[in-house]
Amino acid sequence: MYHAKEFTVPTQGRGFTDITRDVQQAVADSGAxxxxxxxxxxxxxxxLILCENADPDVRRDLESFFARLVKDGDPLFVHDAEGPDDMPAHVRTVLTQxxxxxxxxxxxxxLGTWQGVYVWEHRASPHRRRVTVSVVG
Structure with a gap:
């Protein structure tokens, strides 16, 4: 049995959007x-990240760490067609998943007791992100 569900996640710009309920609903809809x-x-x-869902400080600390690791506007980057956060957003994605x-x-x-599924937006401005949940059961 195979089931897939696609949905769009509006982000508010750089930060995290919890999609755990959407994922759980897609699994329930599959019947698996x-x-x-x-x-x-x-x-x-x-x-996407699977992250601690109880303490928002964990996500804040992740964002702080990545802001230090991959700085917007770093002169190292040539690819900046969409602004100073363009290449840093791509690097952040490659370093995560x-x-x-x-x-x-x-x-x-x-999921574990303290796990949630999040879309981690790496761009400074809001976007609409497409997610597909596939279930094989």
């Missing part, structure tokens, strides 16, 4: 009791 869920983000300047695999157990994505 056991299997594998793949979450895929169709972009090169945003990423645009796909997650999550087991399906008892009809739900089997």
């Amino acid at each position: 009791k056991q299997g594998l869920c793949t979450v895929f983000l169709h972009h090169t300047s945003a990423s 645009n796909s997650l695999s999550i087991p399906v157990k008892d009809g739900a994505a089997s």
